[in-house]
Amino acid sequence: MLDTDIAIIGGGTMGLATATALANRTTRRVRVFDAARPPHTEASHHGHSRLVRVAYGEGRAYVPLAQEALCGWQRLNQAADAPVFIPTGILNIGAHDSPFLAEVETSARSFDLRTESLNHADITQRWPGWSLNTSFRGCFEPQGGVVLTERLFQYWRSVIANSANITAIDNTPITSISRRHERFVLRSLAGDQWQAGQILVAAGRANRALLRPLGIELPIQRVRKVFGWFDHTPEYDAARWPGFNYCGPAGDYYGFPAIDGHGVKIGRHDGGQHIEDETTPGDFGSHPSDLTDLRRLIDRHMPGVGELQRGAVCEYLRTPDEHFIIDEPIDGLFIAAGFSGHGFKFAPAIGDRLRDWMCSHAPPASFQPFNLGRF
Incomplete structure (x- = not known):
């Protein structure tokens, strides 16, 4: 042994x-x-990229841990041969009464984080790839960004x-x-x-x-999720477009600018399908809603995003309180x-x-x- x-x-x-x-x-x-x-x-x-944010819509109690992690990503950038963290900023978008957006703003105030509150016109003027009406507003976090996994x-x-x-x-x-x-x-x-x-x-x-x-039982549920990379016009490149979270009528989504030749990446955070312990999640396209789930956001709000390049499946291992x-x-x-x-x-x-x-x-x-x- x-x-x-x-x-x-x-x-x-x-x-x-x-x-x-x-x-x-x-x-x-x-x-x-x-x-x-x-x-x-x-x-x-897997999936090439992950968002990093500090003003936290899932609860302000996470902010000190997120601040420490952001410093860690910045240190890794200095140590690695090529950047692993790209400071694109993070744009949080939601309806005026969005609880997620309200918690983002509350956590920013509680910890004196630098953010910008934006109305729909501010967002579409700065990032023309968005199409939003007056029911939307946003909160931009300039210190956030993308980790290349x-x-x-x-x-x-x-x-x-x-x-x-x-x-x-x-x-x-x-x-x-x-x-x-x-x-x-x-x-x-x-x-x-x-x-x-x-x-x-x-x-x-x-x-x-x-x-x-x-004798240790973990209360964890496997949930199948989908994401994909899409063709796009130039305004979605990383030099012009931030990572984002969207909570609105289309659902709850996250997304990334086009980086290193990959297309615009979009994933759905809510929804998904529960997976039993002994089953596999199946490839992208094996569930009828895989592409339509992603296109719902694109067709409503992202006019410069085109056809799917490729889709993928991941799992959330979710606790009852998340x-x-x-x-x-x-x-x-x-x-x-x-x-x-x-x-x-x-x-x-x-x-x-x-x-x-x-x-x-x-x-x-x-x-x-x-x-x-x-x-």
Whole structure:
């Protein structure tokens, strides 16, 4: 049986954020296991890009974590060979009475964040790619932007490759975790075994099956979501167009400017289809509403966006309250799960705080709202 000090199950966003944070803090041996070789399409990090914002419509309690994460993305930009974060700004659009937009503005005021309140004419004049009537308004956050996920993973994996104490073990699905005295035993699909003093379980959709035999039940629902890249006119290029969130009659959407030859990317945040544990989400187009869900926003509000270039499917692993689960339910066993479609942007901060928790054995007070015991 092979031995390590820390085992991280899941080499995706939170697993690698924590592993690379540990590379700068500890000399303990760390092994990062993944069922494939990240980045890949079986995890929540695929799709080329993610939004980063700080004025937070999901609740102002997230703002300190978002501020810390933004600093982390800016540091990564300085460390990586190519930029991983592009400060396009983020435009939040909604009806005048939108609760999401109201919370964005309240969080900005509460933490003295720099934002601009805009009416529909301000928006369409600055970004002519929008077509909006008088029922809409917006809040622009200039410090927000876009993370390029493939570049990010390339950098993170280079950090691990150059680390003396951290090893990525790819194409190795972990199928079980058990306790043996004061340590944890991991078994792979191939029958190999490792033992570790601490474990971080951050394996996405595999989390529930891994933790259930230990008596830990995660209240997480898999939800199928779609997004796609589209042809466009030049005003949607990254030099002219921000990332955006839209909450209006068409639904709840997010989007990205055209970057690195990719088209305009648009995804739907609400809706979707529930997925049972043993089923696969199916390819884009396998559900009748896949394209029409995306075109609903385009046809109403984005006249310069044309035909679909390609579509894709992802999953939200959603908790009942749509807040995260970050906890240590058994001494030495840490969980990072249920990020509910809005966790990626916090990765540098979550990785740093999990590192500190694992090294100091002192849980950060900021993670208390994410305790599994709230369910």
